[in-house]
Amino acid sequence: MWTIQRTHWCGELRPKHVGAEVGLNGWVHRRRDLGDLIFIDLRDRTGLIQLVFDPSISEEAHAAAKEVRSEYVLAVRGKVVARTPETVNPNLATGEVEVQVHAVEVVNAAKTPPFVLDDRAEVDESVRLKYRYLDLRRPVLQRTLMLRHRAAKAFRDFLDAQGFVEIETPMLTRSTPEGARDYLVPSRVHPGQFYALPQSPQLFKQLLMVAGFERYYQIVRCFRDEDLRADRQPEFTQVDIETSFLRAEQIQELVEALIAYVWKETIGVDVPRPFPRLSYQEAMDRYGTDKPDIRFGLELKDVSDIAAACQFQVFRRAVEAGGRVQALNAKGCAGFSRKEIAAYEEEAKRHGAKGLAYLARTAEGWKGPIAKFFTEGELAALAERLEAEPGDLLFFCADQAEVVAAVLGNLRLKLGRERGLIPDNAFAFLWVVDFPLLTYDEEEGRFVANHHPFTMPREEDIPLFDTDPARIRAQAYDLVCNGYEIAGGSIRIHRRDVQEKMFRVLGFTEEQAREKFGFLLEAFEYGTPPHGGIAFGFDRVVMLLAGRSNLRETIAFPKTTSAADLMVGAPSEVDPKQLEELRIAVVDEARAAR
Amino acid sequence: MWTIQRTHWCGELRPKHVGAEVGLNGWVHRRRDLGDLIFIDLRDRTGLIQLVFDPSISEEAHAAAKEVRSEYVLAVRGKVVARTPETVNPNLATGEVEVQVHAVEVVNAAKTPPFVLDDRAEVDESVRLKYRYLDLRRPVLQRTLMLRHRAAKAFRDFLDAQGFVEIETPMLTRSTPEGARDYLVPSRVHPGQFYALPQSPQLFKQLLMVAGFERYYQIVRCFRDEDLRADRQPEFTQVDIETSFLRAEQIQELVEALIAYVWKETIGVDVPRPFPRLSYQEAMDRYGTDKPDIRFGLELKDVSDIAAACQFQVFRRAVEAGGRVQALNAKGCAGFSRKEIAAYEEEAKRHGAKGLAYLARTAEGWKGPIAKFFTEGELAALAERLEAEPGDLLFFCADQAEVVAAVLGNLRLKLGRERGLIPDNAFAFLWVVDFPLLTYDEEEGRFVANHHPFTMPREEDIPLFDTDPARIRAQAYDLVCNGYEIAGGSIRIHRRDVQEKMFRVLGFTEEQAREKFGFLLEAFEYGTPPHGGIAFGFDRVVMLLAGRSNLRETIAFPKTTSAADLMVGAPSEVDPKQLEELRIAVVDEARAAR
16 A cells, blocks of 8 residues: 655646645656665656655665666655756756655556667567557657547537537448448347448438438547558547538538637647638649648649650650640759669659659750750740759659659659758648549449549539539548648538439449448438538547657557557457357368368 | 528527528428418427418418428528417427518428327337437437537546546457457458457556556447347447546545536536445445435335244244345335235245235234234334334345345335335435455356456455455445446556455466466556546436436437347348458358358
8 A cells, every 4th residue: 555645746846846745656767876865757647857865864765765666656755845056957847846755655666668668769669569558658659649638629629619419329330332341240149140340430420410410520430441551540530520501611611610729729830721722633733642732832734735746755655645744843953863863763663654754954954864855945835834943853754644643743742851841840731622523443334433422413513424424523522731631521412313313323223222222311311401521530630730650659559550459469369159159150260170 | 402591590599589581491390281371390400490481471482381291301581570479389499489481492302201200209119210310300319419418528528627638449459358248350361360349448448557647538439248138238338537546535536526517517416425435235235236226215124133033934034044134114005905015026026035024004003914923022123123103014025135135125116116205306326335356156166356356455355365355345436326337446456466366366377367367467567556447337327317217318329139220230241252351151151061
């Protein structure tokens, strides 16, 4: 039983506390034994305070302090004293004071941790994940999770004040035919049947609009059993929002106010509004991506017209084959070495380019292997189009539009990063709108919905269902910040006639539609209001707010890229009795049993 | 495309709005066609407003109103006018005004709902659950879910202000050997292995204390694959709280302040503090249950001493066999008919009684089949013990202590309900403490932990591990309100020596302990603070706040007692390809394939 109770937090002690008798509880962060004096930095959630163990104050406490090691749990009583000017530690919030310890209790001992609990320590991530409970003691992870808490609170406070109701939707739900791969949960009560964990509460939030709640939100766990990339997790958190009787622009305005509130409340940053809007086509043309990082310029320019007329066959043929030629102006890079250019060429090839053409404009004129293919007039036209001045380097890509976008979009990012074009601590939000509603799937020989089959087309594009479905624009909108898509949403179809056109263009018969979306279609017949919403990737929002670059640093107990929890050891084998009760078998075992 | 936008909510219109031109969006709640005038009650989330369609104001709107039916979605523009005194509707918040409609748009049509959307309508629950999106339009469900939202917000606001950090823990985790049955999730990436959905974040919250977060909470979904009773759901919501460096009494004090805050914020009720505390033994002795409803008295009295001496053999033998005799005084029930007594006897038998002995005290003396077995002195002693006055009826139960408790505990509740002893709108909170740490499991031939193997015993009981483990009291506490356990918690073991004693008494070898709780035990070696917490059943809290008697009314999309979602049709069969990818087979199919 420990008896010394906390009267103060370690991190709060200041000169105004000098003379106070305090009780502190916490962990030994560092210990220095100078023989006569022992110093211990005691740590709790709020920070560090220096303890002094002086045998002339308490021999007993000094003797106890001799035995403690890093990460021991202590309860101490002592007096706050001012440090002498030369021992003040300006790097520590509590650095002007220290605590002279009168009494100490060793509440718990600790083995030496497998790694130093320090943000600077370079330790293999798998070791960190196995000992996540120790890694979480690191200040940066503590701060990030506290920030995550404040961000969730800010979202909730704002939405609550705007009349939104948080409503919990089921985790054990039904597997749906479209979308990503579901995680399944076998039912014991209904053998041979399965629940699915939700990929998003999409259907439920639409049904809540049918039910008349009008303004719903939820901070909710979602699941996708996909092969994971570095920035994906099998379970992730979404801020899910749906409204009735609002138009796309009204939802966007509300979201902008929400973002401004969250950024201000959590990190004190003022976000200017309104956010710029780019159509999908414009984003692709100017940045080569539908989630452009507009913290810096360096836009792509189309030079297909010039290229079509020039003597460089690669360019001409690309245009003739229905492709395009675009270029980037790498300001001040005319002096790039062969090696530097090779690195960009490699990046270009990684994204599908066959090669990387370039032109350097120098004080002595144009240089580079392809300079000879251009007339003076063409070079002047290029210089004007790309605002190229002496010292600049132009990169070109000539290919089908998608390849050009991928190649130059990524070269742009690489240049932005490596040439220091991206300002620190800047947040550049924008809306990307007017996504195509449909994409023609060559393999399936039919149109497929780019978002989902309930996304509303723009009113004026509805006639295109009968003439040119590929040109229909969706009432869909993505919120992009610093090159990340942080939210996506749309207005949903609430009109039966539009829904029928949609199903027809997707190639569904009425029966197929019923089979796939039966209960939702039935619900839509009982007085569905116009509705639409948006969903934020909350982990990513936290990553941006915290200035981190890895989603795993925003999650208390993340999984690896092979969807494993190294700390608890999940997934794992289970007791065969459990499978028997569920009446399922692992297939290899089932085979062996034959 | 509808064009008339909402300027006001239906439910907010008052005499001060008279003369205003308003835009309203909502549903047709009721429609009365008086030929020249048509009245429609338009409904949105906030309530109802009466619309008047007068052909002399707009022929077009009147003609449109002729065609609309219940649950159509309308957008209307009109002018707020005062009702004449004789047409004021005092039952409606907006009943002093109505809206003269100038223009109406039918935003969406509706089929006739399968049941009337009215709190009074008696409809089979399975129909309601299938059309949950319509049932949710009923005012009582709307109100309950709004209240649920406010309750969650109140919990969060209070805990946030007290320095608690909400931290999300994994849903895809590891199956644990103790506790209820887990829901399993097959892993595709690791064939033959499974995740489990959490029964509670118990291990994670303890690890967050090891990590130094000190004050954690989470409103979190939990899962138990148990056979369901009327008041259980396979997925349920918990308010999960854990703290470091606090003692049981400090946690309880904090929880009392939390409850007072939530009750005040959500339903405006002042909850007196501190809450009474009863030991487990006292609760069992006085109320026959560990979750007593103390909104009313009617306590059980032990009369074993009188019974042991009397001539009624049933009583004497029960005491001689190590059992007890307890009694209840049903005030004013001496006049119960044979039929009334039979109903109580049946209730007693349902809970294990062999019969129900009773004595009526009347103005003429004691009546009842067993009266003759008692001397005047014994009757006087009973009268004194039970404060029995003429007009009272005493019920007796003589059996082993558990049976007596179950029988009289339930008779007490039945009497409380049927005799009107329970005050309306009262909330009677209490703590039940000092639960036994262990129970001897005759079947397994060993002690098992009543809560979990990490529950801390009372300090002064630790020596009993070596002498009389059954008498060890746990540092565990349940919060009870109106006969429901709404929260349960404990101080956890953080000392290695106590943990070892605990494992030893449970019959685990060191290897078995490591196998079952390996990573947690390892974590405990790196500086674990003293810690403890509590978890609320949030669905039940909402049920109490809303004054409902069924958990399903507090959940937007609940499951049936066979764990089915009748609306989406879950669980369901899935595409065989999905099972192939997971390398599992339904066993009956696997057999058929052999």
